[in-house]
Amino acid sequence: MEYIAVTILIGYIVYLHYNLNKKNNLIESMVGKLTKLEKEWDTEHVLNLLEKLRQLSNESNLKRDRLFDEKVMKFLFANDDDSKIFAHYTxxxxxAKKxxxxxxxxxxSFEKTVEQIIDDSVDLTYKHNIRKYYGKYIIIICISNEVYNHYDSELKRLDKHNIQVEQILTEHPSCINENNDEVFTLSKHFIKGYVNYETGAIEYNPKFKPYFNTPAFNDNLNRLKD
Known part of the structure; x- marks a missing residue:
């Protein structure tokens, strides 16, 4: 019995040794080929290859992202001087049309699903890279500073620091969803439009009014007093 066990063990060792030699031979062969290629490639060859890779990378990025096209940037920030601008990806x-x-x-919380954006390429690039995987359509929300600051001041006067201005800028009362979360609907008049950042196509909202104000907003404030 011991003789059989020893024989099996010796056979297994031989098998392992054989496979190890095969792997070593394969590695040596691959290293030899790479070394040969390395000797044949001069500095110019390597630089040309790197340049081609860079061009392919740039072409790919251009095809996928038109956010920084001039017309898109104008669409995003035309109201930058007098309004707060937010972006939501879908x-x-x-x-978007709905x-x-x-x-x-x-x-x-309004801030959980949007990013406030400013006309700064570094800031926009950073925020875009974080959000762009949520979708290629960017909803642009624009609220005039005049309207925003007015209701912000009113909330502070009422000592309602836990209430966001966007929760006041709704034409209909909030509701509770199936998860027992409070749902708010920001007025459609603050929706400027949307852009497809892959193609650069822009859709404008004909009902967009960044200075829109309505008695319903004051009604929302008054409910906070109760």
Whole structure:
């Protein structure tokens, strides 16, 4: 019995040694080929290859991202001097068009689903790279500083620091969803439009009014007093 066990063990050792030699031979062969290529490639060859890779990378980025086209930047920041601008990303164009008609719905906190953007390329690049994987359609929300600051001051006067201005800028009372979260709908008049950052195509909201104000906003404030 011991003889059989020893024989099996010796056979297994031989098998391992054989496979190890095969791997070593393969590695030596690959190293030899790479070394040969390395000797044949001069500095100019390597630099040309790197330049081609860089060009391919740039072409790919241009095809995928038109956010920084001049017309898109003008669309984003035409109201930058007198308004606060926010961006929300979505994958579905139907959702973007629905927001034109119904307004922008958000749960509890407006800031969770949007980014405030400013006319600064570094800031925009950083925020875009964080959000762009949520979808290629960017909803642009624009609220005049005059309207925003007025209701911000009113909330501070009422000592309602836990309430966001965007929660006041709704034409309909908030509601509770199936998850027991409070849902708000920012007025559709603050929706400037949307842009497809892959193609640069822009859709304008014909109902956009950054200075829009309505008694419904004051009604929302008055409910906070109760």
């Amino acid at each position: 994958k579905d164009e139907k959702v 927001i034109f008609e119904e307004g922008f719905m958000f749960v509890d």
